[in-house]
Amino acid sequence: MNSRVIGTDGAAVDFARVRQDFALPEQFPAAALAEAEQAVSDGARGARVDATDLPLVTIDPPGAKDLDQAVAINRRGDGYRLHYAIADLGAFVVPGGALDAEVRKRGQTIYLPDGNVPLHPTVLSEGIASLLPNQVSPAALWTIDLDAACEPVDARVERALVRSVAQFDYETVQAGFDHGNPHPSVAALPDLGRLRRALAIRRGAVELQLPEQEVEPDGAGWRLVLRPRTQVDAWNAEISLLTGMAAAKIMLDVRVGVLRTLPDPDASAVQWLRRSAKALGITWPKEKSTAKLLSELDPTQPAALALFMDATRLLRGAGYTVFDGAVPPLSTHAGVAASYAHVTAPLRRLVDRFGTEICLAVCAGKEIPAWVREALPSLPVLMESSDSLASKVDRACLDQVEAWVLHDQIGQEFDAVALRAEPATAEIFIANPPVLARCTGTSLPEGETIRVRLTEADEVRRKVAFERV
Structure with missing residues (x-):
């Protein structure tokens, strides 16, 4: 279910005005770019174990080039051994340098339908630092052993050289399972994923299965789609969560680190x-x-x-908690129902590099680098600022396409589900085209299908509005 849009004059439309409205950077400062290019020339820094024999594979959206993770799962007795390679930005970003300063300023990659605003220059994030197939890449290689119930019994991380043998998207991996011929490196993923999900539910982890709106290119224009959440999505997410929980434990054990936290709902x-x-x-x-x-x-x-x-409403108030010397009063994430840290997406998220460096040092029996400890207090503000910006840009892009799609349908009626109702307004979901919007009117029954009329589709203000028929 989707709808296609091109410019009213038949020409292609893009998101340049969104970029302008949020003052998104168009390029990297010359000094930062020069450092990145020098890092490419010099190659990865530091000693590493050779793990290029591991048959790792990546699972990402179609066409992705900034590949943060590669995975291989093996049976181990009645349990499992998970190898999870994470792109190692510590191999290329010089602490205190021009590139380090710029990525701290950016915080994370900002994704738009017509291209991203990367955290790192693409010579790194889509090149030598990415876990591209058939490329020898530096990585932080996690090895996590799990028992028959998929509870971790050992977790460690080390600097390594790895080589992904294949790049997959979610639909391709799902099709492999559906047809009974999964890649051997992920053949155990369903068992591991289901067991980890069962443990998450017993812990009290909250998963919201809300529809995911996405914007896709369609010839010269764009269309709104609902991306189906495959089982592989859920299983793969459990691997990332497992690694984040292992990282949190390492940091809590040494009382130094940065956690993703969320208070329990009252x-x-x-x-x-x-x-x-x-x-x-x-x-x-x-x-x-x-x-x-x-x-x-x-x-x-x-x-x-x-x-x-x-x-x-149960998941509001997430943030980053840093600590150095004592376990913080809040050390858990209510949505995960465990202590958890971001360490699996360093190409796209600043904080992951620092958490990873702490875990690497601890597992190697070394001192945590001074530059990491010095940076910890600044990370919550940097990440919360970039999280807010990324969320606003994402919503603006969706709002823009909704307005483009609906601009010539004012007065038309649609079936909608009232998702969150107040006395005279509600948030509604329309399946075709997939739109989330506000609707006015009386007697808006939450959770029921209602008939609504489009009253506004302003392409300049990026606003659509409906009223109940």
Whole structure:
């Protein structure tokens, strides 16, 4: 379900005005770019083990070039051994240099439909530092051993040279499982993923299965699509979460690090969600946890979509917590239901490089680098600022395409699901074209399908609005 849009004069349209409105940088400073090019010329710094014999594979969206992770899973007795290679930016970014200063300023890669604004110059992020297939690349190589229940019994990370043997996207890997011929390196992924997901639900981890709007190129224009979440998406996410939890444990053990944290929701928030479930006609036994209930809902059902939207209130307030010398009062993430750290996407996210350096030092029995400890206090502000910017840019791009798609349909009616209702307004979801928007009117029943009329589609203000028929 999608809708295609090109310019009103038939010409291609792009997102230049979004870039201008958010003052996104068009290029890297000359000194930062020179450092990156010198790093390419010099090659990776530091001693490494040779792990190029591991048959690692990458799983990313189609066409991705900034490949952060490569994976290989083996059976080990009645358990598993996970090899998870993470791009090693510490091999190329000189602490205190011009490139280091620029990536700290940027915080993360900003993705737009017509191209990204990368955290690192593409000679690194889409070249020598990326885990591209058949390329010998420096990596932080995690080795995590798990028992039969998929609980970790050992986790360590070391600097290595690796070589990915294949680059896959999610749909290709899913098709391999559906047809009974998965790549050997990920043949155990379903078992590991399901066991880890079962453990997550028992811990109380909250997963919201909300529809994912995406913008795709379509000839000279763009279209809105709903990207289906495959089982491979969920299983692959569990590997990243497992690694992040292993990293958090290492940092907490030495009382130095940076965690991704989220306070537990208070009792009143959960009680409010229970009232919402009752109003939506969803049975929620008292003994059933929030995580268990949400995991059992069918995301194609309107009432489930509405409850998922309501449950976002349980996941507000995420941040980064740094510590050096003592375990912080808040060291867990309520959504993960465990201590957790970002270490698996350093090409695209600044904080991961620092968490990785701490874990590498600890596992090697070395002192944590002084430049890492000195940087820790600045990371929460840098990351929260870039998180906010990335979220705003993403929403602006979606809003822009929604307005382009709907600009000639004012007055037309659509079926919509009311996701989060207030007395005279609601957030609605329309399946075709896939649009999330505000709707005004009375008696907007949350979790039910209603008929709405498009009243506004402003391409300049990037705003669409509906009213209940």
